[in-house]
Amino acid sequence: MIGLAVAMDAGAVISLCWSVAGVLRPKSVPGGGDGGRSVAVALIGVSLILLSVPLWSLP
Incomplete structure (x- = not known):
């Protein structure tokens, strides 16, 4: 999930x-x-950042 969060950011x-x-x-x-x-x-950029925040906390 970290990879997805990095891609979104x-x-x-x-x-x-x-x-x-x-x-x-x-x-x-x-x-x-x-x-x-x-x-x-x-x-769109701000929404991608806000959507990626929960992904950083997943194990």
Whole structure:
């Protein structure tokens, strides 16, 4: 179960970095600065972290 928790945390970190990159993208790029999409990806990352917390406590 530790492997699954590590994989979920890695996916969460990737999605949080992706959402930060989406927010910081300049407005001159077509479709740049799309706040709704990056917030959705950030929420996915946070939910993955919260789902992996119980897996760390399993033997």
